[in-house]
Amino acid sequence: GAVVSQHPSRVICKSGTSVKIECRSLDFQATTMFWYRQFPKQSLMLMATSNEGSKATYEQGVEKDKFLINHASLTLSTLTVTSAHPEDSSFYICSARGQAGPGYEQYFGPGTRLTVT
Amino acid sequence: AQSVTQLDSHVSVSEGTPVLLRCNYSSSYSPSLFWYVQHPNKGLQLLLKYTSAATLVKGINGFEAEFKKSETSFHLTKPSAHMSDAAEYFCVVSAVYGNKLVFGAGTILRVKS
Numbered sequence: 009g010a011v012v013s014q015h016p017s018r019v020i021c022k023s024g025t026s027v028k029i030e031c032r033s034l035d036f037q038a039t040t041m042f043w044y045r046q047f048p049k050q051s052l053m054l055m056a057t058s059n060e061g062s063k064a065t066y067e068q069g070v071e072k073d074k075f076l077i078n079h080a081s082l083t084l085s086t087l088t089v090t091s092a093h094p095e096d097s098s099f100y101i102c103s104a105r106g107q108a109g110p111g112y113e114q115y116f117g118p119g120t121r122l123t124v125t
Numbered sequence: 126a127q128s129v130t131q132l133d134s135h136v137s138v139s140e141g142t143p144v145l146l147r148c149n150y151s152s153s154y155s156p157s158l159f160w161y162v163q164h165p166n167k168g169l170q171l172l173l174k175y176t177s178a179a180t181l182v183k184g185i186n187g188f189e190a191e192f193k194k195s196e197t198s199f200h201l202t203k204p205s206a207h208m209s210d211a212a213e214y215f216c217v218v219s220a221v222y223g224n225k226l227v228f229g230a231g232t233i234l235r236v237k238s
Contacts, residue, residue, distance in 0.1 A: 012168075042226075051215065051228040052169075101168065103226075114226060116161075118168035 010036045012104045014117035021092055021124055029087045029120045031102030037082035038104035042114065043075075046099040058085055092124045127152045127218045129229035137235040144188075144203040146232045148216030151197065158199045159217040159226070160190055169215070175199065186210070211236045 011034040021027050031041055040059050044052040056072075058064040058079035066072045074096075076088040085104075089096055099121050103114040132147040150156060160172040173184025180192040190201045199216060216229040 051230045053228075054225060057225065103169075113171070113174070116169040119166075121166075 010034075010104075010106070010113075010115040012038075012102065012115045012117040014100075014102055014120050016120060017118065018121045019123070021122070023093055023124055024091055026088055026090045027092055027122060029089075029100055029102075029122075031085045031087070031104065031117055033083045033104040033106075033115070036104075036106045036115075038085075038106060039082065040105045041079055041085040042103045042105070043077060043085075043087050044101045044103070046101060046119070048099075052101060055087075089122065092122070094124045097122055097124045127154075127156065127227045129216050129218050129227055131214075131216050131229035131232050133232050134230065135233045135235065137237060138206045139237045140208055141205050144201070144206045144210065144234065146201040146214050146216075146234065148199045148201065148229060149197050150199060150216070150218045152218055157219045158190075158192060159219070160184065160188070160199075160201050161215045161217060162212045163215065163231075164212045172201070172214075206234075206236045208236050208238060210234060 013032045015030045042057050043055045045055050046052045054067050055070045056064045056066045056077050058077050060079050060082050064077040079085040099119050101119040103116045105114045128151045130149045158175040161169040162172050163169050172188050173182045175182045175192045183189045188203045213231045213233050215231050217226050219226050
């Protein structure tokens with residue numbers, strides 16, 4: 009099956025700094041990538057949808073200037089949490105979707121646990 | 126708009142007994158429905174999916190789910206639970222296959238030996 013990786017798997021940063029999380033589709037081209045956030049003991053909430061080469065579409069209530077998303081290639085999307093604060097601590101999960109047809113399913117990465125101290 | 130309600134936040138079964146995880150959905154369009162499993166500190170794994178073909182869907186690891194339009198349900202079942210099935214399960218709906226996914230709140234399955 010299709011494989012999606014995330015790096016890093018865990019990151020601890022100080023309040024006020026920025027953190028970049030990478031999401032890669034390893035064996036297929038992802039025209040669309042999605043970024044989710046999961047709080048402890050809660051479900052996944054979609055933050056934004058990004059299509060390769062265009063600006064991301066953010067869900068209501070998600071600050072686009074705080075959560076910068078770049079989808080510069082068909083295999084890589086990045087999420088940068090700018091000026092992180094403790095309330096940004098969460099589990100961030102990406103998914104990737106190929107083109108129409110059998111590749112239309114979303115494949116999920118293993119997630120990145122961010123802790124802001 | 127689409128929404129998903131998982132009726133049980135926690136389910137506990139004994140090893141070897143059947144598993145039933147309940148899910149009701151709401152969708153303005155013909156939905157695509159999925160069940161995902163998440164083991165601790167692991168990514169989401171797709172168990173099975175319904176995309177308007179057969180209403181009884183068989184997935185991996187012996188799981189299956191039945192799409193019942195009249196009841197707007199998509200319950201997940203397994204005849205015999207294994208210890209390795211202990212995890213959190215998410216019911217997910219999408220209006221268009223592969224499009225924006227809406228997750229249920231999750232059901233934590235505990236399997237007792």
